[in-house]
Amino acid sequence: AKAGVVLNPSTPAVTLEDVAGDLDFVLVMSVNPGFGGQAFIPHSVEKVRRVREVLARAGSNAPIEIDGGIDARTA
Secondary structure, X not given: OOXXXXXXXXXXXXXXXXXXXXXXXXXXXXXXXXOOOOOOOOXXXXXXXXXXHHHHHOOOOOOEEEEOOOXXXXX
């Protein structure tokens, strides 16, 4: 088993600070979970950068995944 965290769009990256060193991965949701067909939330790109900063400060190289509204343009 691996330890992971999912961050909804309204959950700030700093929420990870206390557990960042223990994580095997982080999933950033780029839509609000619950129903399909939603548009990509543009500020998710900056959130991924902030998550990487939090992980780096903890000495973690855990991968960051992103889910929701991903297509050829947003990828």
